[in-house]
Structures are given as structure tokens and as C-alpha cells.
Amino acid sequence: MSVRHCGGSDGRAERPDGEIVIAIAGNPNVGKSTLFNAMTGLGVSTAHYPGTTREVYTGTARFGERIIGVVDLPGIYGFCDSGADEEAARRALLDLAPDVVVIVVDPAILARNLCLAFEALERGFPIVVAVNLADEARRAGIEVDRDALASALGAEVVSTTATRSIGVEQLVQAAFRAAEGGASRRMPYDSEPEVFPDPLLRTSAALRSARERHAVAGRVASAVLTKREPVRGRLPRDFTSLTTWPWTGVPLVIVVAAAVFGFLFFVGDLLASAFSALWAAVASPVVTSAVAAVAGDGLASRVLLWGFDAGLEASRDIGLPYILTFYFLLGFLEDTGYLNSLAFLSDRVMHRLGLHGRAMIPLVAAAGCNVPALVAAAQLPTKRERTIASTLVLFVPCSARTAVILGSVGHYIGLAPALLVLAVVFAVWLSIALSLERMLRGRSRGLIMEMFSFRRPSLRRVAAKAWGQFREFLFVATPIVVAGSLVLGGLYESGWLMHLSRPLSPLVEGWLGLPAVAGVTLVVGMLRKELSLQLLVALTVATAGSAGAVLADIMTPTDLVVFAVVNSIALPCISSVAMYWRQQGWGRTLLAVGASIAIALILGGLIARILAGAGFGG
Amino acid sequence: MPSATLEEYLEAIYKLAERGEVRPGALAEAMGVSAPTVTATLSRLKAAGLIQRREGAVELTLAGRQTALDIVRRHRLAERFLVDVLGLPWDEVHEEACQLEHALSPKVQEALESFMDNPAVCPHGHPIPAADGTIALTQGAPLCESAAGDEADIVRIDDEQGELLTYLASLGMFPGTSVRICDVAPFKGPLLVEVGDARYAIGRDVAEKIIVSSAAAPAKRKGRLGIRR
Numbered sequence: 044m045s046v047r048h049c050g051g052s053d054g055r056a057e058r059p060d061g062e063i064v065i066a067i068a069g070n071p072n073v074g075k076s077t078l079f080n081a082m083t084g085l086g087v088s089t090a091h092y093p094g095t096t097r098e099v100y101t102g103t104a105r106f107g108e109r110i111i112g113v114v115d116l117p118g119i120y121g122f123c124d125s126g127a128d129e130e131a132a133r134r135a136l137l138d139l140a141p142d143v144v145v146i147v148v149d150p151a152i153l154a155r156n157l158c159l160a161f162e163a164l165e166r167g168f169p170i171v172v173a174v175n176l177a178d179e180a181r182r183a184g185i186e187v188d189r190d191a192l193a194s195a196l197g198a199e200v201v202s203t204t205a206t207r208s209i210g211v212e213q214l215v216q217a218a219f220r221a222a223e224g225g226a227s228r229r230m231p232y233d234s235e236p237e238v239f240p241d242p243l244l245r246t247s248a249a250l251r252s253a254r255e256r257h258a259v260a261g262r263v264a265s266a267v268l269t270k271r272e273p274v275r276g277r278l279p280r281d282f283t284s285l286t287t288w289p290w291t292g293v294p295l296v297i298v299v300a301a302a303v304f305g306f307l308f309f310v311g312d313l314l315a316s317a318f319s320a321l322w323a324a325v326a327s328p329v330v331t332s333a334v335a336a337v338a339g340d341g342l343a344s345r346v347l348l349w350g351f352d353a354g355l356e357a358s359r360d361i362g363l364p365y366i367l368t369f370y371f372l373l374g375f376l377e378d379t380g381y382l383n384s385l386a387f388l389s390d391r392v393m394h395r396l397g398l399h400g401r402a403m404i405p406l407v408a409a410a411g412c413n414v415p416a417l418v419a420a421a422q423l424p425t426k427r428e429r430t431i432a433s434t435l436v437l438f439v440p441c442s443a444r445t446a447v448i449l450g451s452v453g454h455y456i457g458l459a460p461a462l463l464v465l466a467v468v469f470a471v472w473l474s475i476a477l478s479l480e481r482m483l484r485g486r487s488r489g490l491i492m493e494m495f496s497f498r499r500p501s502l503r504r505v506a507a508k509a510w511g512q513f514r515e516f517l518f519v520a521t522p523i524v525v526a527g528s529l530v531l532g533g534l535y536e537s538g539w540l541m542h543l544s545r546p547l548s549p550l551v552e553g554w555l556g557l558p559a560v561a562g563v564t565l566v567v568g569m570l571r572k573e574l575s576l577q578l579l580v581a582l583t584v585a586t587a588g589s590a591g592a593v594l595a596d597i598m599t600p601t602d603l604v605v606f607a608v609v610n611s612i613a614l615p616c617i618s619s620v621a622m623y624w625r626q627q628g629w630g631r632t633l634l635a636v637g638a639s640i641a642i643a644l645i646l647g648g649l650i651a652r653i654l655a656g657a658g659f660g661g
Numbered sequence: 662m663p664s665a666t667l668e669e670y671l672e673a674i675y676k677l678a679e680r681g682e683v684r685p686g687a688l689a690e691a692m693g694v695s696a697p698t699v700t701a702t703l704s705r706l707k708a709a710g711l712i713q714r715r716e717g718a719v720e721l722t723l724a725g726r727q728t729a730l731d732i733v734r735r736h737r738l739a740e741r742f743l744v745d746v747l748g749l750p751w752d753e754v755h756e757e758a759c760q761l762e763h764a765l766s767p768k769v770q771e772a773l774e775s776f777m778d779n780p781a782v783c784p785h786g787h788p789i790p791a792a793d794g795t796i797a798l799t800q801g802a803p804l805c806e807s808a809a810g811d812e813a814d815i816v817r818i819d820d821e822q823g824e825l826l827t828y829l830a831s832l833g834m835f836p837g838t839s840v841r842i843c844d845v846a847p848f849k850g851p852l853l854v855e856v857g858d859a860r861y862a863i864g865r866d867v868a869e870k871i872i873v874s875s876a877a878a879p880a881k882r883k884g885r886l887g888i889r890r
Contacts, residue, residue, distance in 0.1 A: 119831075120828075120831035120832055121827070121828075121830070121831030123827055123831070124827050124828050124831050126828075151858060152857070152858045152859045153858070154833070154857050154858065155832065155833050155857060155858070155859055158831070158833070253750075253827075253830040253831065253835075254830070254835050257830075257833045257835075261857070284844070287844065287846070287853065288844075289846065289847055289848075289850075383862065386862065387846065387850070387851055387853070387862045388846070388850070390846075390850055390851045390862070390864055391846070391848055391849055391850045391851075391865075394864075394865075394866075399864065400851070400862075489825070489863075489864045489866040489867035490851055490862055490863065490864030490866075490867060491825075491828060491829070491832070491861060491862075491863055491864070491867055492861060492862045493832075493859060493860070493861050493862075494853060494860040494861060494862050
């Protein structure tokens with residue numbers, strides 16, 4: 044099994060190597076990705092398509108003597124719909140030209156699942172049907188007559204249990220036969236179907252038969268299915284209602300949200316300190332000596348250290364503890380089916396913000412770290428929702444920004460003022476949310492979401508998914524963080540950053556009333572938000588000109604409040620900006636960052652004046 | 662005979678009136694034009710005696726209603742023709758029919774009608790007005806008015822252009838599909854409906870557009886914890 048990095052510079056997926064290329068298609072939640080992982084192992088590469096937020100995973104696998112390429116398409120209900128998933132699936136089918144399409148079906152919802160098989164046949168693809176979740180179906184008392192299904196479809200039907208890699212071998216062999224022989228294309232329609240080879244074309248025949256396709260699929264499904272009394276207990280179904288009934292569901296949401304938040308905030312923080320200690324003990328000396336060997340001991344080496352020591356560390360400190368754990372948590376919740384219940388419950392509230400229930404997750408997660416929250420926001424169905432949600436995520440104070448509030452206002456003034464600062468930041472967030480909903484044209488499609496039944500989460504599935512998403516962060520954000528750190532390091536070490544403080548001084552000293560050095564640290568905070576406070580504390584001695592000086596010597600309580608507010612709203616950290624830019628493009632990124640600076644400055648100045656007027660430790 | 666633009670306005674007013682009072686703002690949104698444009702056109706329609714204004718709302722006069730029904734008839738016949746005879750997809754024919762409708766003379770309408778065996782409804786499930794200006798009462802109520810435990814058939818989907826139709830079709834929801842309402846979230850939350858073997862959460866805004874005829878609601882067999890899969 045091999046891993047290949049693909050998705051060249053233009054974002055087009057490359058056809059994976061192999062004698063034949065198999066595309067795995069199916070409705071959401073039928074276990075496609077598990078099947079894909081069972082075929083290829085964990086090593087896969089992803090391809091992004093410009094303008095879409097969905098990645099298509101490709102990989103290669105060796106079966107005996109033969110090598111196959113495998114493509115995992117996003118879960119879709121039909122090839123013609125307008126969502127991001129369908130777009131990505133259509134583009135991938137066109138670009139990668141698979142030799143055979145494996146249609147993965149869930150026997151519990153066989154009729155609707157089969158429609159995709161018919162649609163693939165209509166489009167001229169040889170297919171093999173994988174009746175997956177065989178174990179779950181058996182427990183539910185559902186049995187599929189595979190021979191009858193095969194003869195109805197004119198394609199081979201294989202029973203698989205992807206979670207335990209059962210049936211994968213047979214599936215691949217069937218795929219070889221289908222690819223070599225071509226499909227028999229005998230379809231059980233009353234009228235002779237037309238075959239349109241171009242999957243991108245929204246052909247009239249494809250849509251005219253949507254109703255016909257469902258009718259035929261329903262007939263075929265009822266002919267091949269036998270249902271007996273389910274063996275399994277009643278718990279999973281009752282659980283769904285418990286999670287969607289407000290009186291039990293809402294408390295559960297609060298518990299889950301608190302757990303996710305707490306996990307990110309406390310466990311993430313713990314891991315972050317552990318990693319950073321580990322880095323300082325192990326990696327940092329290595330990097331330092333390597334840099335010293337390359338660049339000696341001058342300005343250049345100090346700048347390099349900014350990039351490759353501090354920058355890489357920042358990426359690890361945020362990446363591993365917060366992002367990987369978040370992906371894991373999110374994957375776990377998704378795998379159980381709980382996310383759908385959450386979306387169901389919060390739909391009404393999210394409506395006010397022009398969003399849907401599904402946006403609840405990224406917004407809650409953003410309080411831990413904005414970067415994974417942005418990834419979660421990219422999974423929303425329409426462009427408008429994605430724009431609103433990801434922009435709102437940027438304005439949610441993440442754990443680092445909250446830490447600055449607590450460490451400055453909370454530490455030097457008191458907890459109540461710190462909470463007040465948080466309340467101000469939340470008020471700003473809410474007004475941004477309400478104005479975004481008005482400013483952005485168009486309406487969201489509305490909530491139409493399949494409610495999956497609860498299932499036992501599989502650790503392997505969750506881990507595979509979390510790792511797949513984490514790779515994305517690793518390869519996208521890290522280079523940008525390092526580059527950003529190099530630039531900031533260069534500015535700082537060369538003394539240019541202090542020069543920058545002069546043109547900034549009318550704003551920083553005149554308008555915000557802060558010491559000039561605070562303005563500089565606010566800018567540096569872009570690297571990591573908590574760095575602004577750390578750097579400010581470090582520079583205190585130099586600024587105050589006396590040993591033993593503390594932050595309170597150079598910053599009045601008003602200054603601290605203003606500093607905390609501006610740091611919380613202005614300039615999202617460089618990792619989030621990189622992620623946001625990847626999804627929304629340069630224009631929106633500049634707009635969002637610019638708006639964050641403008642709002643923070645206006646608000647900061649106003650607060651400075653109001654507090655001074657009120658005689659608050661001015 | 663009013664111009665094509667005026668016909669479009671009358672048609673839009675008629676459709677909005679089916680759902681309640683017609684405000685110029687709603688009309689502007691439906692037509693995709695600015696408020697001043699709507700005001701100007703409304704005064705032309707008023708001068709032609711096709712509409713009247715009552716406390717800011719727009720109402721069709723008897724003549725206006727006749728004309729509107731005539732356009733609606735042509736539009737729905739055209740849609741039917743495009744889908745049944747030419748085989749165009751049902752979610753794309755609305756725009757095309759908007760073009761075609763203005764060119765159908767009474768003679769062509771009659772020929773189309775008999776050629777297609779006097780269809781009663783358009784491809785989206787709306788009744789087609791008869792040549793004499795009568796129209797079958799629209800039956801059914803929005804899905805969001807259903808209660809938990811109801812079973813109903815989809816009569817039509819009030820979204821003639823667009824993604825909603827295609828998406829619902831992919832999920833197997835067309836006029837004629839039976840749905841079972843498992844749960845209705847309180848405080849205007851979404852509905853949980855069962856179609857075939859699958860269950861879907863459908864937001865209020867979408868459920869408003871899905872018109873169902875409540876098949877005689879069976880006694881509520883199960884409590885809310887007894888949702889069938």
C-alpha cells in the first residue's frame with residue numbers, strides 16, 4: 044500500500060496509479076470511507092477542488108499481484124444536486140475517469156440507496172454493489188437476496204462489513220471483473236434508458252427519471268429484502284428521541300458542549316504545555332544548534348529561530364493538542380450520530396443568524412480553537428452558510444484570547460472586570476452575527492438532513508478520519524505559520540517592528556491610550572494570540588527601565604482592559620487566517636481581518652474614553 | 662392585452678395572494694426588482710384597472726384575476742408540455758415556461774390541453790386553471806402544520822425553480838410520496854419525518870413549501886419515544 048501526495052498546484056486530483064481505478068460512491072453514512080480505509084490502509088492523499096470545500100481522497104492498494112487505485116467520493120444522494128458534495132463527486136468522476144464505480148449501500152435503507160446505483164448505470168459506469176453494514180443488518184433482522192439483486196441490476200453484488208474488512212477481497216475481484224467485462228447495463232426500467240457518458244452534463248433524461256428511478260428502486264428493494272424481527276435491543280432508537288426531545292435534549296447539548304469546550308480548554312491546554320515543555324527540552328536545542336551551524340550567531344540566525352523554532356512550536360502547540368483532539372472529538376460525535384440530533388435541536392436558534400443547526404458545532408468549538416472550527420464550518424451545505432459561520436468563528440475568542448483576558452484584566456484587576464470584557468466581546472460577536480445575516484444576500488436552503496440511527500462509534504473509523512483531516516492542517520497551515528513567523532522575526536530582530544510603532548503611535552498612544560510597546564505586541568499577537576501578553580510582560584522591564592517592574596507599572600487598569608478587548612477582537616491568529624483564506628479567498632480574508640482591526644480600534648478607543656470619563660483607574 | 666412584464670406581475674401577485682396579503686415589498690422580492698420599480702409598475706396596473714390598493718396591500722380586481730388566471734393557465738400548461746412532451750427536468754421548466762407563456766394563444770392552449778389529455782395539475786402539483794377562468798381549489802396544507810403521528814401524501818412543492826426540488830427528488834420526495842411525521846420540535850423547530858425507510862429532519866422554512874394532503878390521520882399509535890425506524 045502506498046501513499047501519494049496529489050492534488051497538484053491547480054487542485055485537480057490526479058488519477059491514482061493502478062491497473063484499474065475504483066471510485067467508491069454511496070449515500071452519506073453507509074460506510075464508504077471505512078471501506079476506503081479498509082482497502083487502502085490509513086495512508087491516503089486528498090485533492091481539493093477550487094471553489095469547493097470538499098476533498099476527494101485517493102489512494103492505491105495492492106491486492107495480490109495487482110495494484111488498484113481507489114477514490115473515495117463524498118457521500119451524496121444523487122449526482123445532480125447542487126451541493127458542494129455533489130459538485131466534488133461530479134468533478135472527481137470526470138477528472139479521474141474511474142473504470143468501475145462501487146456503490147456502497149446500507150440494507151436498512153436499500154430502496155433509496157439503490158437509486159444511486161441506477162444513476163451510475165444510466166451514466167454508463169460499470170458498477171459493483173457492496174451491501175455494507177452486513178453485521179448491523181443481521182442484527183436488525185434484514186436480509187438481502189444478493190443473487191436477486193444482482194440479476195435485477197445486471198451487476199455483481201458483494202456483502203461487506205467494512206469495519207472488520209470482511210468482503211473487501213471479493214469486492215475488489217468483482218470490481219476487476221466489472222471493469223474488464225464492462226457492465227451488462229440491463230436496467231429494469233419500462234422504457235429503454237438512454238445512456239449519457241458525461242457525468243457533468245445535467246441531462247434531461249437523468250432528471251426525468253428521478254421519480255421513475257425511485258419507483259424502480261423501491262420495487263427492486265422490496266423484492267430482494269426479507270425482514271424479520273430485529274434481534275437488537277431498543278435502546279439506540281429511544282436514544283435518538285431522548286436527544287431530540289427539548290426537555291432532555293437541551294440539557295444534553297449543554298453537557299456535550301461543556302464537555303467539548305472543557306476538553307479543548309483544559310485537556311488541550313494541558314497537552315499544549317506538555318508539548319511546549321517537550322519542545323523546549325528536545326526539539327528547541329536541536330533546532331537552535333542546527334540554525335547556529337547554518338547561520339552562525341547573528342541577525343539571520345535569530346530570524347531563522349523565530350521561524351523554525353517559535354513558528355514550528357506555535358504550529359505544534361496549537362495543532363497537536365487543540366486541533367487533533369478536536370478532530371477526534373468531532374469525529375466521535377459524528378460517528379455516533381449525535382451531531383444530527385444537535386443540529387435538529389439548535390436549528391431554530393441558528394436560524395436567527397441565517398444559519399442552521401449544523402453550525403452549532405463550529406461555533407462552540409471556536410471557543411477552544413478557531414482553526415478546527417473553521418474546518419467544521421466548511422462542511423456546511425451552502426456557500427452563504429459557510430461564509431457566515433466561518434466569519435463568525437474568527438470573532439469567537441479562542442482559548443488563547445480568553446487566556447490573555449484572564450491573564451491581564453483577570454490577573455491584575457479582578458475576575459469580574461475580566462468577565463465584563465468577555466461580555467463586551469460577546470456583544471460585538473452578536474452584532475456582527477446579526478449584521479452578517481442582513482448583509483449577505485440570498486437565503487440558506489433550509490434544513491433537510493437525514494437523521495441516522497445511533498450506532499456504536501468505532502475508534503478506528505474516528506482515528507482515521509481525525510488523522511485525515513489533521514494532515515490537511517499540517518500541510519496547509521504550518522508553512523504559512525512558519526513563513527509568517529519568519530517575516531515577524533525579521534521585523535522584530537531588525538528593529539523594524541519598533542520603527543513600526545512610530546507610525547502606529549497616533550493610533551496606539553493617541554487613540555487607544557496604550558504605551559507604544561503594547562501596539563507592537565498586539566501586532567505580534569497575530570502569530571499566537573497569547574504571545575501578545577507574553578511579549579508585553581517580557582518587554583515590561585525594558586520599557587519601564589527598572590528591574591523588577593511588573594505589567595501594572597506601565598499599564599493602568601484602563602490600559603489593560605483596552606489591551607484585552609483589542610487583542611480579543613482584532614487580528615485573528617495567522618493559523619486561522621490561513622485556514623479562512625483557504626476557504627474564502629483573499630478578498631474575504633482581507634475584508635474580515637480589516638473589519639476586525641477597525642472594530643477593535645473603534646471599540647478600544649471608545650472604551651478608553653468611557654472608562655477615563657468614569658474615573659476607572661485612568 | 663397587458664405587456665409581458667405586466668403579465669409577470671399579475672402572475673406573481675396571484676401566487677402571493679394564494680398565501681396571504683400581498684405587500685409591495687414581497688412583490689419586489691418575488692420579481693427580483695427594486696421597490697421604486699414595483700411602485701411604478703403597480704400604478705400602471707392600477708391605471709389599467711387590474712389591481713386595487715387597500716391599506717397598502719395589493720389586490721387583484723375581477724378583471725385582474727381573470728387575466729392572472731389566464732397567465733397561470735398558460736404557464737402551467739407550458740410547464741406540463743416541457744416536462745411531459747419534451748422531457749425537460751421538472752426543476753428547470755419554470756424559467757422556460759415564463760418565456761413560453763406569453764406566446765400561447767387560446768387556440769394553442771386548447772390544442773396543448775387536448776394533446777396532453779387535459780392535465781389537472783402542473784408538474785409541481787399546482788392546479789391548472791380551465792379556459793373559462795375557473796380553478797380547482799388548491800388542496801392540502803403545508804407540512805409544517807402537521808402533528809406528530811400524522812401520515813400524509815405530498816401534493817406539491819411550492820418551489821418551482823431551484824435546488825430544493827432536485828434535492829428532495831434525490832431523497833425520493835415528489836408529489837405523491839407518503840410521509841409520516843414522527844416528531845415536531847416545539848418553538849417552531851424542525852420536523853422529523855419518515856419517508857420509506859429513512860428519516861429526515863426538515864426545517865420549518867422547507868416544511869412550509871412542502872404541501873401535503875393529510876390522509877385521514879390514524880390514531881396516534883405510539884408515544885413520542887416509540888419512533889419507528
